[in-house]
Amino acid sequence: MNKFKLSLLSLAVSTAGLSSMVVAQQQPPADEPTVEEQQVEVIQVRGFASSLFRSLDSKRFGDVVSETISADDLGALPDVSIADALTRLPGISAVRTGGQAAEINIRGMSGGFVFSTLNGREQVSTSGKRNIEFDQYPSELINSAAVYKSPKASLIEGGVAGTVELKTASVLQNDKDHSFNVNLRGMFNDRASDVPDGKDTGHRFSFSYQGKFLDNTLGLALGYARLYQPSVATQFVGFAYNTSRDLNNDNQLEYLSEGFEIQHRGGEETRNGFMGSIEWQPHDAFSLKADAFISKFDKEAFARGFRVKFESDTASIGNPLYNGSSVIGGNIGRTTNGFTRVEIVNDDNRDYDEVKSFGIAANWDINDRTKLVFDVSHSAASSDFRNGLLWALVAEDATVANPVLDTNVSINYQLNGLNLPGIGLNQADAFSDINRLMVSKYGIYPYVNSDEVNAAKLDLTFDLDLPLVRSLEMGVRYSARRYSNDRSVFEYGSDGMFLTSQPPLRLTADMTKVVDFKGDFASYPSYLAIDLDKALAAWFPQGVPQPVQSWGAGNPDVINRDANSNVSTAWSVLESGNVYEDVLASYLMANLDTELFGLPLTGNIGIRRVTTDQRATNLSDVNKEPEQGAQNIADETGLINTRYASGIVGEKYTKHLPSLNLNLALTDQWLLRFASAKVISRAPINRLASTTSFNISDLGVVTGNSSNSPFLRPFEANQYDLSLEYYFSSGAIAAALFYKDIKSFIQDDEIPEFDFSTLGFNVPETFIPDPESGVPVATRNGSLFTAVNNDNGGYIRGVEIAWTQVFNTLPGAFAGLGAQLSYSYTESEITRENNLGGELVSSPFEGLSKNVVNATLFWEYEGIDTRINGRYRSPFVSSQVGIDEQITNFHSELVVDFQAGYQFNDNLKLLFQVNNLTDEPTKSYFGDKAQTGTIQFFGRQYFVGAVYSF
Template sequence: MKKTLYQQKQQENVTKHNAFKYSLIALAIIGLSSVSANAADETNKKAKEEAIEVIEVKGQRGNLISAQNMKMNADTVMDAISAADMGSMPDRSVLEAISRMPGVAIERFAAADDPDHFGVEGGGVVVRGLTHVRSEFNGRDAFSADSGRGLGFQDISPELMGSVEVFKNQTADMIEGGIAGTVNLNTRKAFDADGRVFSFSADVTYTDLREETAPTFSVLYSDIWTTDIGRFGFLANFSHSEIKVESNGVQAGKYEQQEWDNSKYVPQSARLSKKQDDKERDGFATSLQWENTAKTIVLTGEFIRSQATLAWNENAIEMDDGDSKVNLKPVDGTSFDFDDNGTFENGIITSEAGWRGDGSPQRYGMQHTMVTRVRNEESIVNDYSFNAKFTPNDSLAINFDVQYIYATMAIEDVSVMGATRAVVGMDLRGSGLPKISLLHPAYDGQADHTPGTPFTDPSTNFWRSAMDHISDNEGEEFATRLDIEYTFDNSIVKSIELGARYSNRQQTTRQSTYNWGVLSEAWADHNIWYADTDVPYDEVSFDNFARGGVLNTEGGNTFLFPSLSMVQNYSGLNDALAGAKAVAWGWNPLADRDDATGHFVGNEINVTQEESTAFYAKLNFEGDFSGMDYSANIGLRYVRLDNTTDGFISYPDDVPKNDKDIANVLNAEQAAFGNNASIVTQSIGQYTKVLPSVNFKLNLTDELLVRFAFSEAIALPSLGNLRNYVSIGGADQRVTFDPNVPEGDEPVPIYAEYERYTASSGNPLLKPMESYNYDLSLEWYFAEAGSLTSTLFYKDISNYFVNGFTYNDYTNNGVTQEVEVAGATNGGKGTIAGFEVSYQQFFDALPGAFSGLGVQLNYTHINEDGSPNSGLNNSSSDSDEAGDIAFTDLPLQGLSEQNANAALLYEKFGISARIAYNWRSDYLLTTRDVITKLPIYNTANGQLDASIFWDVSDNWKIGMQGTNLNNNITETEMQVNQQGDKVTRSWFTNDRRYSLVVKATF
């Protein structure tokens, strides 16, 4: 956010603020002891100069002073964290760092709509219960090239930051888009320091579940040179971070009502997963600055590059939750235990579902898929900017800014599935992790049965299926702005600010379907067993799964999975799987599809261009009211958005694939309509809005102030939901079979038709969400690093992004059909209300070593009323389709009613330590899980982290950091009915991380 001249000067003096108060104390002592007034004056001047130069508060206390001053002097409601404070905790990304701020929470899953895949470092930011958060670099637009709007904070190295500001309301000069809030990442610049600075840090992190180590290091150099033509400054900052972590997950399948007793509900077996994440971040920031000798011109050129790669692989043993298996039953000689609601708690489960290799029904055991999955993601953001500040006199300030940002994101996601059969024992009683047993499919409840080792027997494991998905996105934006401020003398109106901004953003989204295809199945000709091919597979041990005590498998906890190295080699995968294919029409890579260009067909490529034009006017006030100082600003911001989106209408693919395809007997009109055609379309939309804002701050005393903020704000829809596409398919197919075929022979279809057509779509005409935001805060700054603040907030929101249904006629190949279209639309109203309380203090009055103790606490309580859930996927998981929400009256997705942070600090004798606990209450993770189609909740949980540093000298410090010291188990629950009853869905464990850190500054 652009600062006024007065605020800029205040910000520059933040580091001297503490020294000033100490100098006043020194002056008072000298004044009392002086003999002569003149001598006292001279001594005072000298003491003041020396005090300002020498006294500087560093460490945790200095970090808190810096952040506290940023909050106190802000134009609107905000919180901040300094770079040094981020480095004092074991946070590997900006996302982890800001989760310790009031009202800020993060997700712990790779994507909210995919709660089967735990993300150790998290993957999304929520401010005051809302996900519509705007992201900025140095007050400028910043984004990752996914289908969303903002920056992937989990990809940004905290070592690049000078500070992070979280604005929770707005002023007229702020760029539009942050209903929930705006997170501004300020990078360091050469003129931030008085002279040369050289610093570096290095650490090595050990993860106890993965049992591996990974390094992190950063280096910064900056210097200032004074010449005859002015002052030059140069800064370069580089960071490299690696982390190697593992998460283990246990999941209960979707609970099904049983035919043998419709009051009983039994889960469809269990899912076990071992997921390993390898994450690397490289960050680089450099700036070149020049200030003329008259100090009226400052020029700054900056380049920021963030590159993050995440490679994860997973071995998972799973059932297909999507299949209806109502005939689950206890193994002969055993029984089930149920709770009072008829929900399964314990027992050994088997089923008659499935097929033998020869096509006949299988008596015992359930088919389990053995998945090897590999996902590689790379996100790159390049940000170039130039800024010129011109202050020809004390009254006028001109700011010119230009920026170009280019971002790419590529994803390669490949899975190969084998399968075998097993009987499953599940004990879900009590708290903590469940107990899972995998038994031979012929297990009959008898102790003397002959189990064999089917899980490591290549003759009882077969090649089942494969799936690939590719995403290749790129986005670029050019933006420029001009701001002018004129300051008045001796007036209630302190200054007037006028400004204009223009940006042109273009994004190309290439996202393939999830291309699943069969390799071999009994229903697809026959099974191909591992033993009958040379297709590679691995033996994978689950011995230490979830740190032990969870899994017990007959014959040992070792299983056969498709080879990890084979799946990682995507370019050679089709050839490697040649011997595993029973049918030619089964899985083939994306690039082998008809009409594919590279990995994509036409309707998987979307181009969106968005132009934004904004003007603002802002009046700044300051004065005295009944002996109390006040400051205020009032402004209007005009916004115009022009959106042009290219896209496609794709029609059903009912072209017969072989002579057994039911499409051969499809209704003639529907067969003509479903000729797999695609039609190019283009959509143009426009939106204009005037956004008012008012901010008022009254200093009740030197330490106590009250603040009021009001603004109207908008949140822009995700680019994924703006995609211009309609994908039509047939639904509820009815088939008539030849009645003359003898009983026992294979049925012969003679006629087929769809009862209806359905479609998923984007909406390039989707309007922004709109909100009226109100904040009222009382802030008590009773010490340099001591404050107690409380804020009431209220948001009145309309135009939510929701999934809606329309009925439209589409004509193709001479045939017109009515289509039920599900896609993004605007609808609904709601309110978000709550309060935040934050407290921090060092207890200097305690005796001796105890005077180094301090505390930080914050708590947020949020209530929501009336907000509709979208039913849309707004994550970056590359699927923007809408879907039906199973139940009504769900809480707002992503909103925890309570968020809290507590930290115990210590700083004395060169030792700086902190132990911190981050907690949030339960919340709705997704309205529609991609597997069960049910709402999934994240239960309340918290994580304990700690750090301790020792100042070896004025320049060197060493330290230890620990993450997840409480071995937090993340649990999810699935809602099973409209009444809101829930059962546990999953339990995830992950690494405890320990780091040894060395830092130096010269």
């Protein structure tokens, strides 16, 4: 019986880092000539082509539908983060944050549906959700990355879109006994000069060491990567259409935006990554490996400019311009009781993120047929985001003892679609006048979350070598995940008026400077940039009070209301909470090796059983009713609230996830794959936290309201993949069809006859008259408006085509020419309702671009290597941050990167690189291009550096 297997893959890696020789061939039957007797086809490839062939080899001989990235050594990948590298794979696109790839979309599905592992271990995220922020992972410390588009039973569950598996180095598999790599690059951003106080230079530095000791039985790998880069942008951001009025007296509502802002953004980002591993293999049958990975990503940023707040429900609106029923221009004025205004904004944001991953794995070949793997791991992520805001408003005269707010506000504006709008502001001259402008409010809003998972798993493999089943795998995994979210707040003053109890701050020349817009934004008015530290020192000479989690001293539900508190709302306490998620999973999988119509057939069939026990803290608003469990709950300031009942609520569920992967070798070069599986993605972990309010009517009818729900079930889908792949001596061509039948989504809805008591809510028994007899009947049921799983799903389907080739048959220097091209088309019947542009409309599924194209052209010759890469995605829906998170339509974008290098000798290579070569902006809109969302420019990044290896 023929068995289609990889018998030899030899990569002779030169000390320069990326020269290799690839040999891949088929194992002959026993009656055919041996490998030594056959003519072996040798393909000489260098540089970028080396990693391409290695990736093709992983894809070809993998047992699932996958895409891979492979580096010959640590530090070989050129990208700022592994997110950039992943976006060059077929069917994968990125959402740019601050101009750089962070979250990835797979086959038209957003980051919340993407699961990720590091060395086979579940990763948690700093996002406060489940979305993995891949820019947290330096490419210099990642040896390979695989995207599994079809699952198998042995893979950890959690990705409807796909699973991304990252791997660090495995030292004992290295060809060299010792290797060392140093990478240093300087960086320059060409748009920093447009941003006052923006930094234009940065650097990347990394080193790695891999060594084998004690007769190759002990391996050590160490790596460090540092990124320091400026973060600059100039932007216009429009706000959602959250107000409606009948402007024409025609009994029809017109929709009005909350306003817009025009800002300079700048700052610096520093990421320090650490990697270490120790492998011990005293004999062939046993190995022990310990891994550690730490990434600290600190971002300090400022945003300066002006924010226009229409406050349209009270404003005077003249000469409105319409796009349908939505207003996209006109004259906005402040009325006597209104709050229309222009705020001069000086935001100061700080975001400290850390990801840690530790694990120990033991591999033991118990005998010739039985293998055991035991793995324990810890993954933790923490994020400390502090949003500090300093607002300034225009006074009639800031030099007098009791300044008065200038309420003569007139705003003329007209949106211009995907181009910058035209605006006119009657107070524009005052924005840069310290005799008119005064600081009116300071606020700081920390958002601190932590997320960690501890896990242990045991896997057994039995080699059977039966006619149908090559081996049998089974295993069990237990994980305990703990998530916490803590909000706190400090506010002083007002952003809409001058308060006498908290008077505004008079600005002085030493704490301000005049800032001008440049380039495309040059027509917008100048403003005063305010030194935050100097302003706060003048406003709070005794020291700035720190934000706290507080019920608020002015809250009528709080006893000891004269206690020291700086907020008058329960918001900070209610927005905080914990989630507990325990998962027990087991699986059974048969690895297949047989024939179909005389053709070699491999693959696997299996089932994974997953039991999830999820719980969350809950604060129920029971209106101080003791019989409903009202408690005395203290906050950080010592204030005691008597309105709420605290508890822990949740539920337990079990899912069975079958999977099938079949790979049919049509010839030595043609491969046909089919995959089918049931997959799940758990609900965003922050949406499991709960705060619930109740109301009991005079008739005893109970109604409840909760913005989130600890009872959310996972997203479910049945998916199918079919791909045809052709591998030839200098490359490969692959075409794939995929279909996902999504069963449910999360939406806010009302659940009638909800049984509060059995699910842990402390609701008293009430008596409701029977509709027929009128006799009161005891019940604890009622209606609950909350986040629910809506079973109105639908399909996502598409096609992917990929082509990779090195033109090694061309003469002379042209033999180093190569290309990589992929195209993905995705469509879906799933739509989401969105009213941020005014009227309720259906928008495409979040993250879905119908067309995604990725093209790379590279050339390597006598030490020279160069390549250019372009990544295009058609319009898609995603979130942006205005005043709050906003779901908007993003315009299509084409991001182009360029890299060139020269190999001086076996050790030294010089590099030149440009990211975002065409300075591609990010542009978005609210449903229709006439309703501008975001126009944001980030600039080009230039890198010059060297790699030294030995």
